[in-house]
Amino acid sequence: MNLASFGREAGRAAAALVIALIVAYVVVLATSQDPGAAFTTLLTAPLSSNRTLGLWVDDIAKLTLTGLAFSLIFQARQFSMGVQGQVYVGGLFAALVAMSPIGATPIAIPLSMLAAMAAGAAYGFIPGYAKARFGASEIVSSLMLNYIAIRVVNYLVRAHLAPPGTGQLMTEPFPPTAVFPAIIPGTRFDLGIVIALVCVVIVWFVLYRTSWGLKLRLVGHNPKFAEYSGIRASAIMVSAMTVSGAIGGLLGAVFVQGRAFGKLSIDFDGNLAFEGILIAIVARSRPLAVPFVALFYGYLRQGAQLMGIRTDVPTEMISVVQAVIILLVASSFTVPGRKALARLLRRDEAPAGATAGVAQK
Amino acid sequence: MAALLEAIAIRKTYPGGTLANDGVDLSVQSGKVHAVVGENGAGKSTLMKILFGIEKPDAGELRLEGNAIAFANPREAIDAGIGMVFQHFSLVPSFTVYENVVLGSEPKSGIRFDREKAIAEVRALSERFRLNVDPLTPVEQLPVGQQQRVEILKALYRNARILILDEPTAVLAPQEVAELFVAVRSLVEQGRTVIFIAHKLPEVLEISDRITVMRGGRTVGEVETKSVTEQSLATMMVGREVSLRVERGQTAGALACEIKALKLVGDNGATIAEDLNLRVHSGEIVGLVGVEGNGQAELLEAVAGLRPVAEGAIYLDGADMLPLSVLERRGKGLSNIPEDRIAQGLATGSSVAENLVATRLDDARFVRRGLLDLKAIRENAVSLIERFSIRVGGPNSAVGTLSGGNMQKVVVARELSEEPKLLLVNQPTRGVDLGATQFIWKSITDARDAGAAVLLSSADLGELLALADRLVVFYRGRIVAAFVNSEALNAETLGTYMLGLETQEADTMRSALR
Numbered sequence: 001m002n003l004a005s006f007g008r009e010a011g012r013a014a015a016a017l018v019i020a021l022i023v024a025y026v027v028v029l030a031t032s033q034d035p036g037a038a039f040t041t042l043l044t045a046p047l048s049s050n051r052t053l054g055l056w057v058d059d060i061a062k063l064t065l066t067g068l069a070f071s072l073i074f075q076a077r078q079f080s081m082g083v084q085g086q087v088y089v090g091g092l093f094a095a096l097v098a099m100s101p102i103g104a105t106p107i108a109i110p111l112s113m114l115a116a117m118a119a120g121a122a123y124g125f126i127p128g129y130a131k132a133r134f135g136a137s138e139i140v141s142s143l144m145l146n147y148i149a150i151r152v153v154n155y156l157v158r159a160h161l162a163p164p165g166t167g168q169l170m171t172e173p174f175p176p177t178a179v180f181p182a183i184i185p186g187t188r189f190d191l192g193i194v195i196a197l198v199c200v201v202i203v204w205f206v207l208y209r210t211s212w213g214l215k216l217r218l219v220g221h222n223p224k225f226a227e228y229s230g231i232r233a234s235a236i237m238v239s240a241m242t243v244s245g246a247i248g249g250l251l252g253a254v255f256v257q258g259r260a261f262g263k264l265s266i267d268f269d270g271n272l273a274f275e276g277i278l279i280a281i282v283a284r285s286r287p288l289a290v291p292f293v294a295l296f297y298g299y300l301r302q303g304a305q306l307m308g309i310r311t312d313v314p315t316e317m318i319s320v321v322q323a324v325i326i327l328l329v330a331s332s333f334t335v336p337g338r339k340a341l342a343r344l345l346r347r348d349e350a351p352a353g354a355t356a357g358v359a360q361k
Numbered sequence: 362m363a364a365l366l367e368a369i370a371i372r373k374t375y376p377g378g379t380l381a382n383d384g385v386d387l388s389v390q391s392g393k394v395h396a397v398v399g400e401n402g403a404g405k406s407t408l409m410k411i412l413f414g415i416e417k418p419d420a421g422e423l424r425l426e427g428n429a430i431a432f433a434n435p436r437e438a439i440d441a442g443i444g445m446v447f448q449h450f451s452l453v454p455s456f457t458v459y460e461n462v463v464l465g466s467e468p469k470s471g472i473r474f475d476r477e478k479a480i481a482e483v484r485a486l487s488e489r490f491r492l493n494v495d496p497l498t499p500v501e502q503l504p505v506g507q508q509q510r511v512e513i514l515k516a517l518y519r520n521a522r523i524l525i526l527d528e529p530t531a532v533l534a535p536q537e538v539a540e541l542f543v544a545v546r547s548l549v550e551q552g553r554t555v556i557f558i559a560h561k562l563p564e565v566l567e568i569s570d571r572i573t574v575m576r577g578g579r580t581v582g583e584v585e586t587k588s589v590t591e592q593s594l595a596t597m598m599v600g601r602e603v604s605l606r607v608e609r610g611q612t613a614g615a616l617a618c619e620i621k622a623l624k625l626v627g628d629n630g631a632t633i634a635e636d637l638n639l640r641v642h643s644g645e646i647v648g649l650v651g652v653e654g655n656g657q658a659e660l661l662e663a664v665a666g667l668r669p670v671a672e673g674a675i676y677l678d679g680a681d682m683l684p685l686s687v688l689e690r691r692g693k694g695l696s697n698i699p700e701d702r703i704a705q706g707l708a709t710g711s712s713v714a715e716n717l718v719a720t721r722l723d724d725a726r727f728v729r730r731g732l733l734d735l736k737a738i739r740e741n742a743v744s745l746i747e748r749f750s751i752r753v754g755g756p757n758s759a760v761g762t763l764s765g766g767n768m769q770k771v772v773v774a775r776e777l778s779e780e781p782k783l784l785l786v787n788q789p790t791r792g793v794d795l796g797a798t799q800f801i802w803k804s805i806t807d808a809r810d811a812g813a814a815v816l817l818s819s820a821d822l823g824e825l826l827a828l829a830d831r832l833v834v835f836y837r838g839r840i841v842a843a844f845v846n847s848e849a850l851n852a853e854t855l856g857t858y859m860l861g862l863e864t865q866e867a868d869t870m871r872s873a874l875r
Contacts, residue, residue, distance in 0.1 A: 208733075209732060209733055209735070210731050210732055210733060211722045211727075211728040211731055211732070211733055212731060213733075214715060214719075214722065214733060215722060217708075217711065217715075218708050218711060218715070218719055220710075221708035221709065221710040221711050222704075222705075222707070222708040222709070222710075224704055224705045225704075225705055225706065225707060225708045225719070226708075226719075227667065227687070228665075228667060228687070228697070228699060228705050228706070229687070229719040229720040229722075230666075230686065230687035230688035230691060230720060230723075231719070231722065
């Protein structure tokens with residue numbers, strides 16, 4: 001990708017963001033007594049303290065990981081939605097290691113991460129295998145597996161893993177050796193972001209520098225061509241979903257072992273796992289673009305959440321604002337969306353039309 | 362006689378700077394078939410889009426019956442009596458023919474859709490113009506040729522006086538072309554005007570009255586069809602002398618590939634082909650003749666390892682190929698130029714360099730310990746781009762940005778870069794312009810001269826007669842005739858066997874099967 005097209009895409013995302021913010025402002029105006037303050041909170045709150053900065057960084061790490069997991073399977077043109085389920089099984093297995101005797105030893109963190117990745121990989125393998133072997137739609141099977149994972153983990157936490165008799169919906173905190181060290185003490189700025197950035201480099205390397213990655217991308221571009229070339233498309237597809245599952249499982253470990261939790265609780269992902277779809281779409285499934293998208297998106301996400309906590313904007317409206325942002329940013333990356341945006345902004349019309357023409361061929 | 366439709370000094374620059382039309386003139390007489398020919402990229406499609414209101418010219422003028430006109434959109438062009446049939450149809454597959462035809466301008470009685478009237482009108486139109494389509498059949502059950510005639514009906518139903526057919530024969534089998542021409546002649550007999558875009562010259566010479574030749578976005582001439590030959594037209598189109606003759610192979614070498622009693626069965630259990638016996642020698646091209654769907658394409662797939670074999674055997678250099686995977690067969694010296702480059706032969710979203718190594722990802726030159734050698738991949742692409750003169754921005758350009766001819770050159774470059782022992786070729790020049798056709802033919806004969814055994818299938822009998830040393834005819838999944846190619850052999854003879862009208866004596870066939 002050259003610099004000009006990068007600039008164009010960044011500009012498009014920014015323009016969509018501005019429109020989204022205008023819509024958000026209207027929503028705030030209609031529902032808040034003090035819209036100015038509420039809107040300022042949305043735009044600046046993540047920067048207001050070390051603690052909120054930590055929240056932002058934590059979101060970037062997690063959004064990057066889920067974005068990577070989705071990017072990998074989107075590049076193989078698969079539509080598995082299973083990251084959420086992988087996060088839950090990954091979180092469960094990381095917690096099991098952390099709460100076992102190993103949890104008190106120095107190998108607790110690497111071992112629980114490995115356990116989480118293995119569990120996630122296995123969970124990602126299932127819909128892939130079902131598709132390759134029986135032709136089951138990976139969309140349906142992965143969504144169902146999500147429900148199973150969430151409910152089973154919630155049940156285990158409530159009935160077996162929480163301290164008996166307390167009625168708590170979470171486990172005891174893990175031993176300190178099993179919780180990610182904070183990079184800035186007292187915040188959520190922890191090992192998670194490092195793990196996420198290392199993953200970005202690894203996924204990029206694997207996709208663009210290994211023969212497996214090239215095969216995966218060729219399968220994604222044209223499975224018939226891959227078969228014709230002697231690439232075993234179904235094996236690549238299953239392995240892509242398995243590797244993506246490992247990243248999903250790792251995200252589970254980052255969730256439960258991060259400073260945000262340090263324990264396993266029910267419903268811990270707050271639906272963040274699914275937002276990886278948006279990240280991957282806006283990043284065009286390119287691993288190196290994922291953290292940048294996560295950076296901007298994470299900021300708005302935190303801003304909206306802090307606006308929900310600190311101002312009188314009703315929590316329902318927070319979801320509306322978030323959905324509007326997602327809608328506009330995501331649709332600005334479709335062909336008709338690009339054209340409409342270009343027309344609306346009365347700029348860049350010719351290049352936008354030209355790229356649309358190429359895309360339609 | 363005044364022209365019915367005129368385009369004068371049309372100029373069109375696309376955003377991004379491509380000058381697609383620059384001083385294009387076109388003058389179409391009423392009641393004639395006017396052909397517009399030119400290589401891919403000559404600007405034919407742009408001109409047609411301007412005539413049909415899809416694109417607006419930057420300069421120049423359109424005149425209909427002498428009056429200046431400007432179409433803002435296709436709707437206005439349709440209202441002015443212009444209809445267009447694109448290469449890619451826009452039909453609703455599950456709807457019947459008449460529903461597709463009237464869609465958008467349905468006859469009404471009150472607010473109710475008047476089905477009876479619609480059916481009657483469509484049937485009348487179909488009969489009047491000898492289009493021979495049953496209005497009640499769902500479109501998805503029709504062969505491509507009939508679907509195309511449904512598109513023509515759509516235009517006629519909207520009272521098109523001028524009908525633009527954009528490369529109508531590209532998707533058709535020879536018989537369907539003949540049927541299309543019957544309809545086209547019937548249209549002009551009844552006063553309609555047809556603009557016929559094409560680059561297959563024999564067809565143009567057969568059907569048209571006048572021909573406008575375009576090259577590089579300009580009109581280079583307008584001629585009476587009677588006054589030109591295929592050769593002179595080709596020279597006008599390409600701008601230099603074109604040789605469409607190829608050298609016959611000298612002598613066939615040793616036996617390379619042997620196919621024995623091969624039987625192929627489809628997914629639904631129906632027999633696709635059986636009792637196929639064929640020997641291909643090093644240094645010869647064997648042409649597979651037949652109407653599409655008689656087993657030629659399936660035979661090539663089976664040899665390539667892309668289709669299971671029910672019975673029989675395939676040997677290459679004496680070794681049994683059936684247990685081998687696609688990659689292992691390629692390792693033994695098999696190359697394969699598939700029928701549809703976009704659907705099967707390329708990943709259009711990937712770069713040229715990646716497409717050029719996709720079949721060799723087990724080769725230590727490009728992949729070591731699972732890691733790509735990007736430098737070697739790039740060098741491979743640079744050298745093949747040069748050797749096969751592929752017109753492309755660079756090795757990292759996406760294949761999808763290339764023209765059809767250059768895409769096909771990418772496929773040919775990949776498959777012929779390694780001196781194959783057995784080369785499978787299916788429809789090598791479909792939708793490819795004259796210059797690229799010439800180049801691809803040369804590449805295939807060069808491979809043959811370097812010792813490749815070639816199995817060539819093509820819907821274009823001219824291509825088979827030009828290239829093949831021997832020809833075998835497929836009919837209903839069996840080989841029904843075999844010929845050694847000679848000046849005496851012609852398309853008509855082959856045609857009678859292709860349609861199963863004649864059968865060959867077993868002895869005659871055996872002698873040509875070698």
